[in-house]
Structures are given as structure tokens and as C-alpha cells.
Amino acid sequence: MSEAVVPVPEAFTTFIAFDFGLKRTGVAVGNRLMRTAQPQGSIHAEGNARFDGVAAKLKEWQPDAIVIGVPYHPDGAPHENTARAKKFGRQLQGRFGLQVFEVDERYSTTEAIASGAKDADAMSACIILEQFLRNLP
Secondary structure (H helix, E strand, O other): OEEOOOOOOOOOOEEEEEEOOOOEEEEEEEEOOOOEEEEEEEEEOOHHHHHHHHHHHHHHHOOOEEEEEEOOOOOOOOOHHHHHHHHHHHHHHHHHOOEEEEEEOOOHHHHHHHOOOOOHHHHHHHHHHHHHHHOOO
16 A cells, blocks of 8 residues: 555546545545546445445546545544554455555545535545645646
8 A cells, every 4th residue: 555655656547535434435536637526425334345335436437546535633643543444445455456545634524524515425535535636746
């Protein structure tokens, strides 16, 4: 798995992002050219069942790589969900063979809720992906 500081190959133009949650996983897609993302709803599944929804989204969008949000405490310290999100990223890379990039997602859900999003998880994934895209060279 790669951190966002690792160079992203220029050939990677389409990305899908996941905001991992125990009950819901938000989804967004975006591209390097426009540096924007669009929310794509949430996968309402737990455990291994969520991978069916992930597989469907990957088939639909055919991304070059995956971006996941990794949560931290406000001071940057990891917590239980930090480890869960990182494990989810490793599982995605192992199951689907796509490179996974991690983004610090502190405050993305708060920002999504504050924006009035109907689906805060999908909007959070969108915020995570746009943050990643903005940092590409």
C-alpha cells in the first residue's frame, strides 16, 4: 500500500475512493484531469459482504487506483478505526490488485455533514478523493 507522498504514476487518471465504516462505506469517483470527484452513494454492508459492493463499483468505474480515507485523532494519533481502515486498504489491494493510496481523513465526515450532504459517507469519500487529487503534481 502506498502513502499519498509516493509518486502516483501519471498513467493513473481515474480513481475511486472509499470512506470505510463498520456499517457503511462511502464511495466517490474522480479523475486527475479535472481534479474533482463525485459521490457515488454508500455500500450498506458489514464484514466480507461489503466486498461485493466494492467489486460492483470497481467493475462499473474501472479505476486505475483506489484511495482510502484513514482516520486519526485531531492530534494525529491513531485509534481503532485507523487500524481498521488500513486493514481494509490492504484487503482491497490483495483482492482486486489495484494500488491503494491512503489519505488522512480527519474532519471529512464533519465537513460532509456541515455541507448538508444527504449521504455523509459518500460525500466524505468525495472530500477525501478531492484532497488526494489536489495534491497530485
